[in-house]
Amino acid sequence: MQTKRVLVVDDQTPVRELVAAVLAADGHAVETARDGADALRLLDAATPYDLIVSDLKMPGLDGPSLYLELTRRWPDTRPHLLFISGFVDSPEYAGFLQGTRVQVLLKPFAVDDLSRALDGLLSQS
Secondary structure, eight states: OOEEEEEEOOHHHHHHHHHHHHHHHHOEEEEESSHHHHHHHHHSSSSSSSSEEEEESSSSOOOOHHHHHHHOTTTTTEEEEEEEHHHHHHHHHHHHHHHHHOOEEEOOOOOOHHHHHHHHHHOOO
16 A cells, blocks of 8 residues: 555543554655644645544544544545544434534544544545
């Protein structure tokens, strides 16, 4: 598989580092962000990403707000997106996820499940 540019967005350092390590081990170029606002700064300054892996629930600019900004700023070139979260059943996120149809990986997840989800999305780009 060709090297892809991936942005990992999660306020939990261990999760952010785990996802980044899995992607780097597969040979991808990975950058990380602590929250949606940090991610947007990187997105404004960087070469486009092929995939963004983002937590849903984060302080400040959360996953749904990041998704809306991506759609608003880059409607035709928005990268593939994978949400990771333990809160998909909450009313706050369930309707959003159903409406966007963005793939979600539930926390806690196995590394193999993460790899499969990432491979599937990256093979589409």
